[in-house]
Amino acid sequence: MAVKRTGQPSxxxxxxxxxxxxxxxxxxLAG
Structure with missing residues (x-):
């Protein structure tokens, strides 16, 4: 999931x- 890319799922x-x-x-957001 892309959520792990940001490191801030919350x-x-x-x-x-x-x-x-x-x-x-x-x-x-990740671009």
């Missing part, structure tokens, strides 16, 4: 619920 969880939405958000 950050993603705070933005949006787990699922495709969170994955897409991380993809944009």
């Amino acid at each position: 950050f993603v969880e705070a933005l949006m619920p787990k699922g495709a939405g969170a994955n897409a958000a991380l993809d944009r």
Whole structure:
């Protein structure tokens, strides 16, 4: 999962619920 890339899963969880939405958000943040 891309969440492990940031190293802060809680950050993603705070933005949006787990699922495709969170994955897409991380993809944009990770660049």
